[in-house]
Amino acid sequence: MNYKTIRYVLSWVLKIEAFCMILPLICAIVYKEHNIWIWLFTIAMCFFSGVLLCKKPPQNKTIYAKDGFVAVALSWIVLSIFGAFPLFFTGSVPSFINALFETVSGFTTTGASVIADLDALPKSIIFWRSFTHWIGGMGVLVFLVALLPLTGSGNFFLIKAESPGPAVSKLVPRVKTTAKILYIIYIGLTVLQVILLLCGGMKLFDAITLTFGTAGTGGFGISNAGFSVYSSYCQIVITVFMIIFGIDFSIYHLIIMRKFRTAFKSDEVRTYLGIILASVVIICFNCRHLYTSLFDTVKHSAFQVASIITTTGYTTVDFNLWPELSKSLLVLLMFFGACAGSTGGGIKISRVMIMFKSIIKEVRILAHPKSTLKIKMNGRAVEHETVRAVNVFMMAYILIFAMSMLVISLDNLDFTTNFTAVAATINNVGPGLGAVGPMANFSVYSPLSLFVLICDMLIGRLEIFPLLLLVSPYTWKK
Amino acid sequence: MNIIIVGCGKVGQKLAELLNDEKDHNITVVDTRYSVVQDLINQYDIMGVVGSAMNVETMQDAGIDDADILIAVTGSDELNMLTCLMAKKLGKCRTIARVRKPDYMRTVDLIKDELSLAMVINPERAAASVIARLLRFPSAIQIDTFAKGRIEILKFKIGEYSVLNNFKVQDIVAKLGCDVLVCGVERGNDTFIPGGNFVLRGGDLVSIVASINAEAAFFKKIGIKNNRVKDTMIIGGGEIAYYLAQKLADTGIDVKIIEKNPKKCEELCQLLPKATIINGDGTDNRLLLEEGLENAESFVSLTNMDEENILLSLYAKSKTNGKVITKINRIAYDKVIDNLDLGATIYPKNITAENIIRFVRAKKNSIGNSIETMHFILDGKAEALEFRITENSPISNVPIGELNIKENILIACINRGGKIIMPRGNDIIRTGDSVIIVALRAGVADIGDILK
Secondary structure, eight states: HHHHHHHHHHHHHHHHHHHTTHHHHHHHHHHOOHHHHHHHHHHHHHHHHHHHOOOOOOSOOEEEEEEEEHHHHHHHHHHHHHHHHHHHHHSSSSSSHHHHHHHHHHHHOOOOOSOOOGGGGGGHHHHHHHHHHHHHHOOOHHHHHHHSSSOOTTTHHHHHHHOOOSOOSSSSSSSHHHHHHHHHHHHHHHHHHHHHHHTTOHHHHHHHHHHHHHHHTOOSSSSTTGGGSHHHHHHHHHHHHHHHHHHHHHHHHHHHTTOOOHHHHHHHHHHHHHHHHHHHHHHHHHTTTTTTSSHHHHHHHOOOOOOOOOOOOOOOOOGGGGGGHHHHHHHHHHHHSSSSSSOOOOOHHHHHHHHHHHHHHHHHHHHSSSSSOOOOTTTOOOOHHHHHHHHHHHHHHHHHHHHHHHHHGGGGGOHHHHHHHHHHHHHOOOOOGGGGTTSSSSGGHHHHHHHHHHHHHHHHHHTTTHHHHOOHHHOOOO | EEEEOOOOOOHHHHHHHHHTSSSEEEEEESSSSSHHHHHHHHSSSEEEEEOOOTTTHHHHHHGGGOOOOEOOOOOOOOHHHHHHHHHHHHSEEEEEEOOOOOHHTTTTHHHHHHOOOEEEEEEHHHHHHHHHHHHHTTTTTEEEEEGGGTEEEEEEEEOTOTTTTETTHHHHHTTTOOOOOEEEEEEEEEEEEOOOOOOOTTOEEEEEEEEEHHHHHHHHHTTTOOOSEEEEEEEEEEEHHHHHHHHHHHHHHHHEESSSSSHHHHHHHOOOOSEEEEEEOOTTTHHHHHHHHHOSSSEEEEOOOOOHHHHHHHHHHHHHHHHHHHOOSSOOHHHHHHHHOOOOOHHHHHHHHHHHHHHHHHHHSSSOOOEEEEEEEEETTTEEEEOOOTTTOOOTTTTTSSSOOOOEEEEEEEEEETTTOOOOTTTTTTTTEEEEEESSSSSSSSSGOOOO
16 A cells, blocks of 8 residues: 555645635635635645645655555545535534535535525535535546646556546546546536526626536535526526536547547437437426426426436426426436536446346347357447446445435435435435425434435445445455 | 557567656557556556557557557567558558568568558567677677767676776776776666766676777776677577577677477578577587587577576576576566576567667657667666757757766767767767767656756
8 A cells, every 4th residue: 555645645635625715715705704714724724734644745656556546535535524614614504514414415516405594605605515516526636637746657546436437548648638638628618608607697606606516517506596596598508518517528528639420429428318308308298287388398307307317406496396207217317327427426327328238138148048249339349347347336336225225214204205315415416305305405314314425425426436445454454 | 749559468568668658658559458458558657449450440549640650569470560551541650560570571671661661670680689799799798889889888797806896987097098988887776877986896787888999908908808709509499599690600600509399490400501400408408518518608598488598597607607698588577587697688578669769769859859879778777878969959069067967867978970089078069979878867858858
């Protein structure tokens, strides 16, 4: 274990977090809030903890898979703990575990909240909550790799552990350049969305915070009024951008490189768009009696489908009141999630596809026992290693899901609430159904359940294995 | 530069490692084996594509469109050449192919033109020429040539009773009156570029830069016998043995090849009329003694088994005082092997990789001050580079003593139109000179890089 390099990475994570907190500080100054000192204090605390953790860069920066995974898991934990301090110090939330829940929910781009009255919060805190979505969306380690002189071999493990998807690959040969390209696309799309929202007459603060929530596929609300105050135009812009941020970022790289044919050939993206289209049609049909005009029906169902499948979790309407078919479909979409290599959560479309194709393959093998079959994606055979990893991922996922449900049912809430609470957190969606529906929040749960859900969010964001590795005794055995 | 390496065998892996260390290349490796590619991309900061190099889509995935150099080093000569041909059709890159079959090598110039290859590398022939050089200068462990063979960097070991034991580096010029320069010393695990006050000790591996004549005089002074060998015994009749025998036969060295396979013996016999071909097991020590191992002036073990080569060389070392050379293909424990006191060891994959890197560097510098020659010296820890000085070079027309040169970099030699100058503080480098630089740190790509 290369402890020195892990400490070095952690120290930089803290320094970057301190740097990120300057934005809400500016926000606090602009709105002349009383919590400027709290921000300054937290920034100083973050920065000096980072400085103390590691004074000089280590000599041997080579890291192996194990070190990479542990570094990523620890980074996210440290990031969340320090990110929770502003919420706790400003008294926005009553206890530290609630503040931690809120922050983890932010960084993991879940968007599940324990705060009932958003209008009572200072603007800077609202801003910070949304900004954590943006930071967590593309990943802080990706940012680190793009900037830091971490030249030792094995950097790729850091990105690998943080990026979602069954088989993470680079866009270009150098990790550093790959990370830079990802962030440039990310920032570019973010700026574009802010501009489009401003064109729709949205206020700058709202446009920026809502864009952060969309870009990271997070979904924190910014006011009690919700989305009903914005024009249809703004809602449509947000719908489109949610879908855009749910697409594999390598597709955008291909488009920038003018390789349109390869870009449009991606099986995953086609399936993703197909699922969205089919779901919108079904829900429109199912909910046709709820809204007066066809436009409204399509608008609300498209917004909700995009919001759930990309695991954003914004809501324009209370889908808790929708018919059962629509609700069940939305819960199913929670599990599907967005494309691999996007900022979205969930199981990921490509994994679902591989599993689905495995089933077809198995059936065909039963029909023709001696046939040789390979699972294919984008016209290419999927490596056996990848298929195995997907299967194991699924098993671990179901197991963790079941265990979490068992623990949180101690609070004696109904089954729908418990089931969707775990589904909404482990898939990084945000709102569930029942007592944790779009118009309610997670403060109904006890601290123990909140802790379990915090773990679920981190497990979901980092795709299970980094955290399992962190608590596994094999990792720490000499 | 964008570089594609096709084939991730021994040489492919070594190339990926060395080019990755140079920091300013974008490397993509292509191989049909998933696990090998996976291993490499986990180890180095490079991209991997799994697939056949003959597949157009695979090559496009690997970025053939904007590749600068394609290096084909798969196990098959035909595939390498075809890959290069296709790369030429798909993109605008320079191509390097490894071609090792002697049959192909004979028509290599023709192939080169037809396929418009920038470089054809034959690891066996390259290894053979390094061995041949060592046999001509048996006291050396490693010899690298510069300035078209006029200057050499030569590595040798100081014996316990040598004159050079407890000798100051500056006294070599002062007391011995030899115009040679010590450019590197390896002592245990440490590597130095010594200053004038550095004291040499017995057991040190010393690398010197000198012209051919100065070198001969120097070895005479310090009492090291340095005549070229008169005969050599080669175990294993593979391709290196063939190329080596061919080279040595031209210089009049008696060659004896011991090979197990009778068919191969017959082939060699036809190809090498001057050599003595013995059909027998090289590991049979009675046979070796019968064939005169004890009186052999040199012994080269070139079988396909690294372990066998090492043992054979150790045995030969115990029986003869001649020069012993060992070929090692696979084993990566250089340090352990060095401790065995095998004498000179040859790593064909390193030699191949070195040749290709030299080409890549030279390509990168085709504008400005170009690298003429490059060798890895001091056990791969340092590089010796030969630069041609063009007009407006930052180091020309200034006395060397006044140049602000980085630490661990040495201006080792100046070649002015065939006249070899060992640089002193008040010498001035002029346009048109070629200069040899020894640098401990990798990555000197331009002559300007040596200045602070």
